[in-house]
Amino acid sequence: MRDAPELLPGTLEMLILKSLTRGPMHGYGIAQHLKQISEDVLQVGESSLYPALQRLLKKGYVGAEWAVSDNNRRARYYTLTRAGQKQLESEKQEFDRLIFAIHKVMQAS
Amino acid sequence: MRALFRQLEYWFRQSQQQAELTEEMDFHREMKIQELQARGLTGDEAARAAAREVGNTTLMREESRAVWIPAALESVWQDLAYAARMLGRQPVFTAAALGALALSIGLNTSLFTLFNAVALRPWPVKEPRSVVDVQNILAQPFGDHSTTGFSLAEYRFLKKESKSFSGLVAMREEEVRLGDETAGRRSRAQFVTGNFFDVLGVPMALGRNFLEEEDQLGNPMAVGVLNYSTWRSRFGGDPGVVGRVIKVDTVPLTIVGVAAAGFTGTTPAIHDLYIPFPALALLRPGDNWAASFLHSPKQCCASVAGRLLPDATKAEAKAELEVLNKQFRDAQGDKTAGVLLSGTGFITKPGAKREMRLMFALMFLGVSMILLLTCANVGNLLLARAAARQRELAIRRSIGASRWRVVRQLVTESLLLAMAAGGLGVALAIWLPGFLLDKTLDEVLSFPIVPDATVVLYACGLSLFSCLIFGVLPALHGTRAPEASVISTSASISPRFRLRNLLLGIQVSLSVVMLVAAVLLFRGVQQAAELDPGFRVRGVSYLSLDLPADMYREDNLRRFSQQLRLAVDSSPLLREAGLTWLVPLSDSHASTGFRLPEETEDKMRPILFHEVSASYFSVLGIRSIAGRSFEPGDHDKGSIIINETMARRLWPGESPVGKTIIAGTPRLVVGVVADAHTGGLEPVQPTFYEPFPQHALPKFLVEDARLPATRVALDEILRQTQPGGSVRVTPLSANLERSLRGLRMGAGIAGALGILALSLAAIGTFGVFSFAVQQQTRELGLRVALGARPVQIVRFVLRSSCLPLAVGCAIGLPGSFAAAQLLTSQLYGLNPADPLTYALVLALLGLTGFAAVSLPVRRALKIDPTVALRWE
Numbered sequence: 001m002r003d004a005p006e007l008l009p010g011t012l013e014m015l016i017l018k019s020l021t022r023g024p025m026h027g028y029g030i031a032q033h034l035k036q037i038s039e040d041v042l043q044v045g046e047s048s049l050y051p052a053l054q055r056l057l058k059k060g061y062v063g064a065e066w067a068v069s070d071n072n073r074r075a076r077y078y079t080l081t082r083a084g085q086k087q088l089e090s091e092k093q094e095f096d097r098l099i100f101a102i103h104k105v106m107q108a109s
Numbered sequence: 110m111r112a113l114f115r116q117l118e119y120w121f122r123q124s125q126q127q128a129e130l131t132e133e134m135d136f137h138r139e140m141k142i143q144e145l146q147a148r149g150l151t152g153d154e155a156a157r158a159a160a161r162e163v164g165n166t167t168l169m170r171e172e173s174r175a176v177w178i179p180a181a182l183e184s185v186w187q188d189l190a191y192a193a194r195m196l197g198r199q200p201v202f203t204a205a206a207l208g209a210l211a212l213s214i215g216l217n218t219s220l221f222t223l224f225n226a227v228a229l230r231p232w233p234v235k236e237p238r239s240v241v242d243v244q245n246i247l248a249q250p251f252g253d254h255s256t257t258g259f260s261l262a263e264y265r266f267l268k269k270e271s272k273s274f275s276g277l278v279a280m281r282e283e284e285v286r287l288g289d290e291t292a293g294r295r296s297r298a299q300f301v302t303g304n305f306f307d308v309l310g311v312p313m314a315l316g317r318n319f320l321e322e323e324d325q326l327g328n329p330m331a332v333g334v335l336n337y338s339t340w341r342s343r344f345g346g347d348p349g350v351v352g353r354v355i356k357v358d359t360v361p362l363t364i365v366g367v368a369a370a371g372f373t374g375t376t377p378a379i380h381d382l383y384i385p386f387p388a389l390a391l392l393r394p395g396d397n398w399a400a401s402f403l404h405s406p407k408q409c410c411a412s413v414a415g416r417l418l419p420d421a422t423k424a425e426a427k428a429e430l431e432v433l434n435k436q437f438r439d440a441q442g443d444k445t446a447g448v449l450l451s452g453t454g455f456i457t458k459p460g461a462k463r464e465m466r467l468m469f470a471l472m473f474l475g476v477s478m479i480l481l482l483t484c485a486n487v488g489n490l491l492l493a494r495a496a497a498r499q500r501e502l503a504i505r506r507s508i509g510a511s512r513w514r515v516v517r518q519l520v521t522e523s524l525l526l527a528m529a530a531g532g533l534g535v536a537l538a539i540w541l542p543g544f545l546l547d548k549t550l551d552e553v554l555s556f557p558i559v560p561d562a563t564v565v566l567y568a569c570g571l572s573l574f575s576c577l578i579f580g581v582l583p584a585l586h587g588t589r590a591p592e593a594s595v596i597s598t599s600a601s602i603s604p605r606f607r608l609r610n611l612l613l614g615i616q617v618s619l620s621v622v623m624l625v626a627a628v629l630l631f632r633g634v635q636q637a638a639e640l641d642p643g644f645r646v647r648g649v650s651y652l653s654l655d656l657p658a659d660m661y662r663e664d665n666l667r668r669f670s671q672q673l674r675l676a677v678d679s680s681p682l683l684r685e686a687g688l689t690w691l692v693p694l695s696d697s698h699a700s701t702g703f704r705l706p707e708e709t710e711d712k713m714r715p716i717l718f719h720e721v722s723a724s725y726f727s728v729l730g731i732r733s734i735a736g737r738s739f740e741p742g743d744h745d746k747g748s749i750i751i752n753e754t755m756a757r758r759l760w761p762g763e764s765p766v767g768k769t770i771i772a773g774t775p776r777l778v779v780g781v782v783a784d785a786h787t788g789g790l791e792p793v794q795p796t797f798y799e800p801f802p803q804h805a806l807p808k809f810l811v812e813d814a815r816l817p818a819t820r821v822a823l824d825e826i827l828r829q830t831q832p833g834g835s836v837r838v839t840p841l842s843a844n845l846e847r848s849l850r851g852l853r854m855g856a857g858i859a860g861a862l863g864i865l866a867l868s869l870a871a872i873g874t875f876g877v878f879s880f881a882v883q884q885q886t887r888e889l890g891l892r893v894a895l896g897a898r899p900v901q902i903v904r905f906v907l908r909s910s911c912l913p914l915a916v917g918c919a920i921g922l923p924g925s926f927a928a929a930q931l932l933t934s935q936l937y938g939l940n941p942a943d944p945l946t947y948a949l950v951l952a953l954l955g956l957t958g959f960a961a962v963s964l965p966v967r968r969a970l971k972i973d974p975t976v977a978l979r980w981e
Contacts, residue, residue: 005228020879026133026136027133027136027137028136028137030139031137045164046134046137046162046163046164046166046169047164047165047168047169047172050130050133050134050169050172050173051169051172051173051175051176052175053173054174054176054177055176057115058112058115058116058119058176059112060112060115066129069136071143073139074132074136075133075136076132076133076136078824103782
């Protein structure tokens with residue numbers, strides 16, 4: 001199996017924020033979501049997921065509260081805050097610009 | 110802001126956050142296991158695979174935590190926790206160091222609290238920085254007075270003409286009788302201009318400020334504003350006090366307001382009541398002085414203060430006021446040397462300011478020495494501890510800690526110690542200054558002497574500074590030794606040892622200085638108590654008359670005084686009583702200006718004078734040296750009697766009897782009496798005595814044998830002429846006690862500081878010698894094994910550490926002589942070269958030194974060579 005590709009720095013936070021636009025999720029759910037949507041390309045390790053979540057909490061982009069999960073277990077659910085939404089918006093634009101730029105460089109002969 | 114809040118929340122809920130994170134991880138792992146099981150793995154396999162995938166949860170937790178708490182901060186926290194543990198593990202050392210440091214920082218902070226309250230704190234008014242105190246500089250400085258206030262007329266002129274101030278106020282304090290008070294201190298009223306509270310920005314707690322119509326000279330109204338603390342203490346905080354009519358000097362006065370709690374007044378003494386100036390005419394009816402004070406351009410003095418306009422500078426205001434002041438004085442034909450503008454504060458007179466600064470400088474010198482001494486001592490203790498911890502430190506360094514990291518650890522410990530001591534010091538400063546002042550002063554001060562933000566800042570600075578001295582040097586020193594040698598405990602005299610000796614030398618010299626100062630002060634008190642004041646104190650009392658308040662009416666006073674005088678002169682018993690205004694040792698003086706007949710006007714200089722009857726000298730036992738005592742008729746002739754000092758200064762080698770001086774009018778010297786310390790225990794000043802005037806109210810000095818009869822006679826006179834008056838008796842020795850009290854307190858404090866210094870030095874000496882013996886145990890053992898006799902061992906131990914003691918003494922003695930000179934300039938009666946003092950100090954030091962050294966030496970003598978050589 002190929003190693004999961006290294007993410008560009010800072011993109012993990014953006015991906016988490018994007019995932020949360022679908023509604024509150026717990027950490028495991030976020031990891032699963034990323035994995036499914038990316039068709040197993042993005043395998044986010046717990047060792048980077050949880051610190052990233054803490055960073056987002058600290059910046060106030062996500063909120064967290066404990067709730068009961070689908071299988072009746074207590075889990076911490078993360079939600080996108082208004083500040084998180086704004087941040088996602090600006091990061092997305094920045095990311096698009098970056099990708100576009102990289103793309104152009106790669107296309108140039 | 111919200112980010113900070115989130116951060117704080119995290120800090121406070123750290124352990125919960127950790128638990129939540131763990132729970133979250135567990136959830137994650139279980140979900141993973143379920144997922145793997147769903148794919149067909151067995152429970153065990155799934156659990157192992159999940160654990161593998163999740164990886165190092167501890168690291169992850171650490172990383173999550175690091176998001177919130179930066180690593181550097183974390184390590185500082187670790188250092189602090191470790192430091193606290195280390196300190197806790199050695200409770201004796203910690204208690205000793207903490208106690209000594211807290212005491213010295215507390216002493217320093219207490220003194221600073223006092224200094225801050227008395228000298229630095231501005232008036233408790235709105236925006237005190239823009240308020241200035243205005244004083245008139247005297248063209249001819251007179252005695253202690255180089256500045257005065259202004260006449261009310263001049264104040265009104267300045268207020269009308271000046272453009273630099275948004276408001277100018279004038280005030281003057283007068284003693285009054287409030288209500289029917291019969292005991293305790295007399296109340297103080299501050300007479301003020303109507304704009305007083307407006308200009309100073311003082312709100313009212315109750316009622317209202319003065320109205321414009323209450324500040325009209327032509328239409329005086331008896332109204333007053335109460336001080337907040339007086340309202341609380343005398344009126345029980347009665348909310349209905351506004352509108353109440355109280356009696357002030359028996360005149361009914363309406364309370365219109367109570368000033369805000371924060372306004373404690375413009376002087377250290379409490380002003381119970383604020384009254385507009387015009388009401389003075391009602392409270393002192395028929396008093397010529399009051400009338401002239403309110404109207405005459407020449408009748409000094411009211412204090413003046415003003416609030417500068419925002420765009421006016423002090424210099425501009427001063428220039429403007431000087432022009433106006435000169436203009437006003439010129440019109441009066443008076444001279445002036447300009448005006449002085451200073452910030453507000455309790456002490457604004459330039460002379461008093463200088464004197465106070467010097468006193469405080471001396472005291473600060475004393476407590477700073479104690480602090481340095483403590484730092485040296487604690488530094489030495491830390492050095493010893495660093496030596497004991499050599500192995501620990503060496504191991505830390507050999508497993509990779511940088512020297513800087515180890516130093517940081519050691520300094521953190523010192524800092525923790527210093528800050529804890531600083532906290533305790535501030536606690537001491539809350540209590541100590543108030544306690545001491547309570548013991549020394551007769552009355553309550555208007556302002557609280559408690560530490561404020563400035564003081565806390567000062568204590569922090571002091572703690573940091575002391576940490577720098579006692580902590581950083583030993584830390585640098587303690588980590589300097591190469592690791593290998595330390596781990597193998599070979600010890601001889603190391604550089605660390607030299608630092609210890611240096612610190613010991615400093616301690617010894619400082620304690621010599623402190624001890625000499627303390628003993629000198631003690632001797633000073635002793636001498637003052639034994640001082641022959643030049644007059645009889647024991648067995649003499651004075652009687653004074655308490656009269657109803659309408660005695661301020663000059664005609665009443667004159668009438669009564671004359672009746673009294675007639676009665677006194679016709680009674681053989683009362684003629685034997687010494688009449689005077691100024692009771693000996695009452696700390697008050699009367700002075701006037703004088704010159705010799707052949708000198709010009711501008712040679713006028715101040716001199717003390719006493720108005721007394723002939724019996725004054727006989728009752729007090731003041732010897733006549735030449736000439737005669739007073740006789741009837743001397744008052745009209747302008748006869749005076751002078752004291753020896755005045756005779757010696759003015760007419761050295763000549764007989765003064767028959768000479769003349771000009772003090773207002775020509776005065777003829779008819780006699781000379783021996784010097785007497787009637788003014789206080791300071792050196793005797795040139796003084797002249799003049800006959801007690803007919804129209805003034807005397808106090809009666811009598812020997813105790815005649816006291817009952819005199820009292821009866823005075824009571825009888827009062828009953829006939831002044832019903833409502835009463836006689837009060839005070840022994841002179843009470844005054845002596847009061848004069849000595851300040852000195853005793855000073856000596857007590859100095860003594861306590863001296864003993865503290867001595868004990869600190871003793872502990873230091875003991876520490877150094879013990880350490881020397883411990884360090885040299887092997888060598889001593891070797892010497893004993895090779896047959897050294899006990900004397901040689903003692904000599905060996907002493908040799909290494911006696912030098913700092915000797916050098917310390919050698920530096921301390923001249924230092925203490927200089928300190929003694931300084932002290933003598935401030936306190937009368939001390940002899941800076943008092944041989945007994947130095948002998949006593951050396952004996953004390955010798956004894957303490959002996960005690961401090963003998964224990965380690967005895968331990969050295971008991972060293973068993975077989976044990977010592979196996980030391981390792």
